[in-house]
Amino acid sequence: xxxxxxxxxxxxxxxxxxxxxxxxxxxxxxxxxxxxxxxxxxxxxxxxxxxxxxxxxxxxxxxxxxxxxxxxxxxxxxxxxxxxxxxxxxxxxx
Numbered sequence: 791x792x793x794x795x796x797x798x799x800x801x802x803x804x805x806x807x808x809x810x811x812x813x814x815x816x817x818x819x820x821x822x823x824x825x826x827x828x829x830x831x832x833x834x835x836x837x838x839x840x841x842x843x844x845x846x847x848x849x850x851x852x853x854x855x856x857x858x859x860x861x862x863x864x865x866x867x868x869x870x871x872x873x874x875x876x877x878x879x880x881x882x883x884x
Contacts, residue, residue: 791843806852809849810839821846821847823838825853829857
């Protein structure tokens, strides 16, 4: 199993998503795995890895930037300020 961190910018945030795939010379269908509101946690990563084991290229997507994970659901105007640090102007754009 191959795992790679993909770093990119979106809405002014540095995103860190994880790509899982089995090495092969053949093209693979791709799947985007979006985590729950908590962020890119172990559950989302394990789902992406399992899908890669079934023959897909699976990208576990970062929702909040820097692959942040909160203890409570992250919502731009409510729990975000208490669970994961973020600038309000950035969260309002998403």
